[in-house]
Amino acid sequence: MPASVVNQIPIDHTKAGLYSWRALIGSTTYTGHVVVRGSNAQPINGWGYPAGTETWYVGASSSGGAANPTFFLTLEAMSDPDDKDLIDAIEGVRNNETDFGEVAMVPNWVEGAPLGEDPIIYTLTDISGGSGQYTQLYEKVSFQMPIGTPQVLPTWYTQIPGLASVFGGSSQSPPVIQVGIEAKLTGIGSSDPGYPSSKSWYWFGRDPS
Numbered sequence: 001m002p003a004s005v006v007n008q009i010p011i012d013h014t015k016a017g018l019y020s021w022r023a024l025i026g027s028t029t030y031t032g033h034v035v036v037r038g039s040n041a042q043p044i045n046g047w048g049y050p051a052g053t054e055t056w057y058v059g060a061s062s063s064g065g066a067a068n069p070t071f072f073l074t075l076e077a078m079s080d081p082d083d084k085d086l087i088d089a090i091e092g093v094r095n096n097e098t099d100f101g102e103v104a105m106v107p108n109w110v111e112g113a114p115l116g117e118d119p120i121i122y123t124l125t126d127i128s129g130g131s132g133q134y135t136q137l138y139e140k141v142s143f144q145m146p147i148g149t150p151q152v153l154p155t156w157y158t159q160i161p162g163l164a165s166v167f168g169g170s171s172q173s174p175p176v177i178q179v180g181i182e183a184k185l186t187g188i189g190s191s192d193p194g195y196p197s198s199k200s201w202y203w204f205g206r207d208p209s
Contacts, residue, residue: 011036011037011038011041011078011105011177012038012078013038013039013040013041013052014038014040014041014080015038015041015078015079015080015081016035016036016037016038016041016044016049016078016079016080016081016083016086017035017036017038017075017076017077017078017079017086018033018034018035018036018075018076018077018078018086018089018090018093019033019034019036019073019074019075019076020032020033020034020072020073020074020076021033021034021071021072021073021074022071022072023069023070023071023072023145023147024064024065024066024069024070024071025065025066025069025120025147026065026066026067026069027063027064027065028061028062028063028064028065029061029062029063029064029065030058030061030147031058031059031060031061031062032056032057032058032059032097032151033056033057033059033076033093033097034054034055034056034057034073035049035054035055035057035090035093036053036054036055036105037049037050037051037052037053037081038051038052038105039051039052039105039106041080041081042080042081042082043081044081044086044087044090045081045082045087045090045091047090047094049102050102052104052105052106053102053103053104053105054102054103054104054105055099055101055102056099056100056101056102056103056151056153057093057094057097057098057099057100058097058098058100058151059093059096059097059098060096068186068187069120069122069186069187070122070184070185070186070187071122071143071145071184071185071186071187072182072183072184072185073166073182073183073185074129074180074181074182074183075177075178075179075180075181075182076089076179077089077179078177078178078179098151100150100151100152100153101152101153103153103205107156107163107164107204108204109158109161109162109163109202109203109204110202110203110204111202112198112201112202112203113157113196113197113198113201113202113203114155114198114203114207114208114209115144115196115208115209116144116208116209119144119146119208120144120146120187121142121143121144121187121188121190121194121195121196122142122143122144122185122186122187122188123138123139123141123142123185123186123188123192123193123194123195124137124138124139124140124141124142124166124183124184124185124194125138125139125184125185125186125194126138126183126184127167127181127182127183127184128181128182128184129178129180129181129182130167130176130177130178130181131176131178132167132168132175132176132177134167134168136168137160137166137167137168138194139193139194140158140159140160140194141156141157141158141160141163141166141185141194142156142157142158142185142188142194142195142196143155143156143157143185143205144208152206153205153206154205154206155203155204155205155206155207155208156203156204156205157196157201157202157203158201158202158203159200159201159202161202163202165177166183166185167181167183
């Protein structure tokens, strides 16, 4: 497995942040969070989150899913690492959810698109709550993250070389994000736009093959 890291959830490099995620699959809604510490951010409340990393958590599930699988990522908070409200929110996650992996913020895209067996693939179809232009990303960013026990980290795909995050951007031009921004990714079939191809797509994250 080649070395690979995940940067689908950006954060200001001097800040810390908390994202929520939810997956609507069939009759069930699954939820969780991601704690992000920027690459130049101070430690968060003395907890051991390394700089420049994302730590993924899975929480409770409930009834009320969607006929077509749908996944949402929402920026709930972004502030200095010593901000009390942020610390309290992360403490709630730590007390009530299960840590299922840590990945680096900076992406290392690899050519190709390993999919594994019978994946549920989601593609980006909408970004709301932001102040940037995002339509050029739709159906150009996709991912999979099987829900189960044990929970596993996601695999991300894109047609855009050098993409910095699901919200766009590059190493030279950071993505435009703010608290409340939300990405919606919709489940698709193998013949639909946004389905990764080994000929023209890149990937990083967990190797699903």
